[in-house]
Amino acid sequence: xxxxxxxxxxxxxxxxxxxxxxxxxxxxxxxxxxxxxxxxxxxxxxxxxxxxxxxxxxxxxxxxxxxxxxxxxxxxxxxxxxxxxxxxxxxxxxxxxxxxxxxxxxxxxxxxxxxxxxxxxxxxxxxxxxxxxxxxxxxxxxxxxxxxxxxxxxxxxxxxxxxxxxxxxxxxxxxxxxxxxxxxxxxxxxxxxxxxxxxxxxxxxxxxxxxxxxxxxxxxxxxxxxxxxxxxxxxxxxxxxxxxxxxxxxxxx
Numbered sequence: 001x002x003x004x005x006x007x008x009x010x011x012x013x014x015x016x017x018x019x020x021x022x023x024x025x026x027x028x029x030x031x032x033x034x035x036x037x038x039x040x041x042x043x044x045x046x047x048x049x050x051x052x053x054x055x056x057x058x059x060x061x062x063x064x065x066x067x068x069x070x071x072x073x074x075x076x077x078x079x080x081x082x083x084x085x086x087x088x089x090x091x092x093x094x095x096x097x098x099x100x101x102x103x104x105x106x107x108x109x110x111x112x113x114x115x116x117x118x119x120x121x122x123x124x125x126x127x128x129x130x131x132x133x134x135x136x137x138x139x140x141x142x143x144x145x146x147x148x149x150x151x152x153x154x155x156x157x158x159x160x161x162x163x164x165x166x167x168x169x170x171x172x173x174x175x176x177x178x179x180x181x182x183x184x185x186x187x188x189x190x191x192x193x194x195x196x197x198x199x200x201x202x203x204x205x206x207x208x209x210x211x212x213x214x215x216x217x218x219x220x221x222x223x224x225x226x227x228x229x230x231x232x233x234x235x236x237x238x239x240x241x242x243x244x245x246x247x248x249x250x251x252x253x
Contacts, residue, residue, distance in 0.1 A: 007040070011037070011209060012209075013212065014212065015054060015209045015210075016212040016215045018032055018216065019054075019062070019214075019216025019219075020217075020223065021240075022062075022157060022220065023059070023062035023179050023216065023221055024220035024221065025161070025224075026157050026175040026179065026237060026240075027237075027240055027241065028240060029055050030051050031158070031244050032247075033047075033209075037051075045199075045201065046205050049190055049194070049197075049201040049206075050201050050205045050209050052190040052193065053186070053210065054212070054213040055186045055213060057214050057217075058210075058213030058216055059180065059183035059217065061215075061217030062179040062217035065217065065218055065220070066175070066176035066180070066221045067176075068221070069221050069224070071172040072175075072177060074176075074180060083142075083169070083173075084177045084180035084184075087145070087146060087160060087177070087178075087185075088185060090146050091142070091181070092188065093146075108252060111251075111252045114155040114248065115155075115252065116245065117144075118245035118248060119246060122158065122242035122245055123238070125165050125166060125238035126234075126239060130165070131168055134168075137168075138169075141159070141160060141164060141167060142160065142181075145160035146160075146185065155244075156182065156185065157244075161178045161241070164178070165237060165238075171233045171237065172233070174237075179217075
């Protein structure tokens, strides 16, 4: 597909908006952008890696901003760095397992499971069900979300953000840790994609998405820092997870 100046600008604006939402609520970047770009006629083999590398760069900007605006604490003394590291480490394990299981699992069944999981977790968060925090529960949430990401490429943000809330994490810290962990997960997935496919994806698409994602990553954490009502933020995260689940169900049914 030819990249006109109008299309290039539209992609940048879309990336800014989606990353701003993603870095302020912990989800929606790939969920919305991937089907949108493919619907515009772009090749999935260009869209997927471009989404991965741009989300990684947007996540770097978002992580710095979350620390700056005190949405999260990524110093050695804070739990957010530990949570992000656990999710990333489990993500690597999940990628390895996914390589062996990916060809054996029915894609429709997997997509249906992830969609329903996002929907259910969103409902649980929205209605305020919370557990006592424990590192074991964080590890379980991290593995499930990373495993889903490794097998299907989706469901990471809604599951890991809402999952952290369910197991007792604070809302802003949950969003910040999700933003940070997505950097490593997306970078690792992008490298694997390059090695497997042995080709460079569309440069204009990557430039447009990366430019927009970095700008959005600078904006989202600032917006989050201005939200003072913790209950409102939790409800918004729940609603976004519900919307992600419904959107995913519509795509596969």
